[in-house]
Amino acid sequence: MVLEGNLTARPQNVVVYATSNRRHLIREFFVDRPAPKDNEEIHAWDTMQEKLSFSDRFGLTLTFEPANQKTYLKIVQHLAAQAEINITQEDLEFQALQWATRHNGRSGRTARQFIDFLKADLKLFHANSNTSNT
Known part of the structure; x- marks a missing residue:
């Protein structure tokens, strides 16, 4: 599963x-x-x-308690490191907290969705900046 x-x-x-x-x-x-x-x-x-x-x-019923802010940000930082996302920690935390506010609160799932979105967004931004320089 x-x-x-x-x-x-x-x-x-x-x-x-x-x-x-x-x-x-x-x-x-x-x-x-x-x-x-x-x-x-x-x-x-x-x-x-x-x-x-x-x-x-x-x-079997599985419940996922919402994480507190400190735990949520630790999850985000760990996932960002795995995804090799290179932005400042301050910017990462700011965006992660905004994401949690707009999307279902602080949880592991929310952190994963945020990192997946951020990774795709950064790739798209990088691809667009490369095409505009040529």
């Missing part, structure tokens, strides 16, 4: 796909049909099986 914001590095050659074993992905009711006979869900058994399979597969 791979969770965003985990402590291990994400391999570059791994792709995660989420699938469903439900045959009818959208709930359909007889009332939705041109001549409604009954207001029951047409594929009720699929709905029941899906609910049971979720319980069987995901009976």
